[in-house]
Amino acid sequence: MAAKTVAGEAQQVKVAIDLIELGARLQLLQEETSLSRERLLRLYKEIKCESPSKGMLPYSTDWFMSWQPNIHSSLFMDIYQFLVKNAGIDGVQALITAYRLYLDQVQGIEDAEPVLSITRAWFLIRFFKAEMLQLVPCKECGGHFIAHTDDLHDHYICGICHPPARAGKTKAFKQISIAAAQAA
Ligand SMILES: [Zn+2]
Secondary structure (H helix, E strand, O other), X not given: OOOXXXXXXXXXXXXXXXXXXXXXXXXXXXXXXXXXXXXXHHHHHXXXXXXXXXOOOOOOOHHHHOHHHHHHHHHHHHHHHHHHHHOOOOHHHHHHHHHHHHHHHHHOOOOOOOOOOHHHHHHHHHHHHOOOEEEEEOOOOOOEEEEEOOOOOOOOOOOOOOOOOOOOOOHHHHHHHHHHHHHO
C-alpha cells in the first residue's frame, strides 16, 4: 500500500477515517493503511475524541457460530462476496463498502441492532481466506450461512429455519432473517 505521493497519502488518510468512523480498532488501521501508528493515534483521537481500546482483538471463530452472530455475519459475507465478484472491488475498500451495506440493511429493520463489528468483519474475511470458515447452503431455505470448514455439512440447517426457542418471536429477528435470506 504505497503512500509516496500526496494523492496516495490523502487516500490512506481517507481510508483510515472511514475505518475509524465505522468503529475499527487500531490494529486493523495499522494493517490496512501505510500510516504510522502515531498518525493513526492522532487521527483516532481527533475523530472519536478518545483513545482507542487496548483490549484483546476478537480472534476466535466460535463467535461466528452462535445463533444471532451467525445470521448477521452470514448476511455481511454474502454482501462482501457479491461485491468482490460483481463490483470489481477488493481489499479494504470491499470491507468498508460491504460493512456500510450491512449497517444499512440492519438499520432499516425496526428494533434491530448491528451485532457484527467492523473489526470482527475484518477477521471474518481473514478466516475465509485462511479457509477456516466457509459458506454452506441450508437444506431447508437454500440460503448460505457461515460454518467451520472441517465440519460435515450434508444436512446443514440454518439458525433462521431452526432458531433456538428463545429467539424467533421478536419482530427484529424475523426481519433480519428475511434480509439474510434475500441476500443469500
Ligand atoms: Zn435455512
